[in-house]
Amino acid sequence: MTSDHTFVIVGASLTGAKAAETLRSEGFDGRVVLIGAEHERPYERPPLSKDYLRGESGREKVYVHEAGYYAEHEIEPRLGRTVTSLDTSTKKVALDDGEELRYDQLLLATGAEPRRLSIPGGELDGVHYLRNVDDSDALRERLDRGGSVVVVGAGWIGAEVAASARQRGLDVTIVEPASVPLERVLGAELGAIYRDIHADQGVHLLLGSGVEAFEGAARVERVRTSDGRELECDFVVVGVGVQPRAQLASAAGLAVENGVLVDERLQTSVPGVFAAGDVANAWHPFYRERIRVEHWANALNQGPVAARNMLGRHERYDALPYFFSDQYDVGMEYAGYARTWDRVVLRGDPASREFIAFWVSDDRVVAGMNVNVWDVTDQIQRLIRTRAAVDDRRLADTDVPLEDLAPTTGAGAG
Numbered sequence: 240m241t242s243d244h245t246f247v248i249v250g251a252s253l254t255g256a257k258a259a260e261t262l263r264s265e266g267f268d269g270r271v272v273l274i275g276a277e278h279e280r281p282y283e284r285p286p287l288s289k290d291y292l293r294g295e296s297g298r299e300k301v302y303v304h305e306a307g308y309y310a311e312h313e314i315e316p317r318l319g320r321t322v323t324s325l326d327t328s329t330k331k332v333a334l335d336d337g338e339e340l341r342y343d344q345l346l347l348a349t350g351a352e353p354r355r356l357s358i359p360g361g362e363l364d365g366v367h368y369l370r371n372v373d374d375s376d377a378l379r380e381r382l383d384r385g386g387s388v389v390v391v392g393a394g395w396i397g398a399e400v401a402a403s404a405r406q407r408g409l410d411v412t413i414v415e416p417a418s419v420p421l422e423r424v425l426g427a428e429l430g431a432i433y434r435d436i437h438a439d440q441g442v443h444l445l446l447g448s449g450v451e452a453f454e455g456a457a458r459v460e461r462v463r464t465s466d467g468r469e470l471e472c473d474f475v476v477v478g479v480g481v482q483p484r485a486q487l488a489s490a491a492g493l494a495v496e497n498g499v500l501v502d503e504r505l506q507t508s509v510p511g512v513f514a515a516g517d518v519a520n521a522w523h524p525f526y527r528e529r530i531r532v533e534h535w536a537n538a539l540n541q542g543p544v545a546a547r548n549m550l551g552r553h554e555r556y557d558a559l560p561y562f563f564s565d566q567y568d569v570g571m572e573y574a575g576y577a578r579t580w581d582r583v584v585l586r587g588d589p590a591s592r593e594f595i596a597f598w599v600s601d602d603r604v605v606a607g608m609n610v611n612v613w614d615v616t617d618q619i620q621r622l623i624r625t626r627a628a629v630d631d632r633r634l635a636d637t638d639v640p641l642e643d644l645a646p647t648t649g650a651g652a653g
């Protein structure tokens with residue numbers, strides 16, 4: 240080792256692991272310490288609501304790296320250890336076992352945690368949340384026993400858990416205050432397609448209804464909804480969104496607002512301290528606003544950019560948001576970022592479950608979702624990036640190649 244610098248990464252999940260990997264692949268030969276509160280070495284979460292939850296794949300498939308990787312690359316994992324405080328003036332972090340570590344550069348990759356429902360019965364046994372592999376194991380064990388489940392919330396986690404439970408043959412009811420599943424991101428029109436997909440599979444959907452209480456003697460036996468229903472069940476899964484784990488950063492005086500505020504290089508308000516992944520609310524050069532993205536690809540790609548900037552590069556993170564979801568035999572990818580739009584243009588028939596949806600604002604495509612249609616993400620992203628004016632008729636016409644809609648260069652390409 241020629242460098243006597245120590246780079247500390249707090250959070251040993253996808254973001255942290257990819258950052259550590261990048262520090263080494265870029266030639267950094269000082270100390271890399273990767274601290275994670277979980278006992279497992281870094282793993283990916285998407286399988287936890289899909290194949291892993293259904294028991295179709297095992298743990299070995301979820302890890303980011305082989306077991307020997309960290310020792311081989313002289314990365315020091317500190318697993319099962321939590322950073323309890325950060326002092327940016329002395330450049331030290333304190334761990335829960337009393338150890339103190341001095342850093343030269345620091346990355347906060349502390350991710351996000353499920354929002355919890357504080358309603359009567361919220362602490363009863365049988366009320367599950369899903370964030371880590373132990374949660375998924377507990378839920379898988381519950382699915383193995385069959386019965387009936389109420390899924391609270393029809394966001395991505397709720398929708399995927401509902402699909403997995405249904406695929407395992409359970410009786411599934413979704414309770415969701417919005418009028419359709421996934422409404423916040425997809426809007427009413429596309430959310431309705433997902434409503435139909437679940438209904439076709441025999442899921443009971445109670446839409447436009449909230450949850451008032453979980454009831455039961457020792458464990459949850461029924462869910463009381465805001466419209467006065469009582470739903471008998473064997474267990475409950477709550478998926479009502481996540482919140483960034485930014486307590487460490489805010490206690491240290493870093494700027495925090497819906498996550499840790501970072502610039503386009505993923506640096507926080509304190510030089511030498513970076514944040515990436517679910518916890519980072521990052522200035523996005525293409526959108527010219529801050530966005531916090533809670534998806535796998537963002538963790539995968541921001542970790543390496545943060546690592547290179549810890550090494551003194553000046554790399555902007557400007558990847559367009561991208562995520563995927565699998566429910567039953569319906570796979571999708573979504574690219575872009577649309578908070579408001581004028582209309583949605585469909586290419587293909589949603590009833591066939593093979594189509595592309597484009598969210599159009601001001602005659603420009605701001606987001607696209609391909610459902611059971613593959614290898615089109617690059618073209619969709621190019622359409623968004625070029626900000627080219629589009630014609631709805633050509634956008635909808637499956638005979639017009641997507642390449643023809645997006646010029647290879649264009650004004651506004653970010």
Ligand SMILES: Cc1cc2nc3c(=O)[nH]c(=O)nc-3n(C[C@H](O)[C@H](O)[C@H](O)COP(=O)(O)OP(=O)(O)OC[C@H]3O[C@@H](n4cnc5c(N)ncnc54)[C@H](O)[C@@H]3O)c2cc1C
Nearest residue numbers: 250252253254276284285322350351516517533534535562
């Ligand atoms: C069940 C599930 C399914 C998903 N499916 C998809 C999907 O299909 N598609 C998609 O795009 N995205 C999906 N995601 C989202 C994706 O997994 C996340 O965006 C990604 O995990 C974020 O990675 P991260 O490293 O930033 O944070 P996290 O994965 O949240 O990891 C942060 C880590 O930091 C640790 N930590 C926090 N504070 C401290 C501290 N003070 N000291 C030490 N350690 C600390 C935590 O214990 C945790 O291990 C899914 C998420 C879940 C939970």
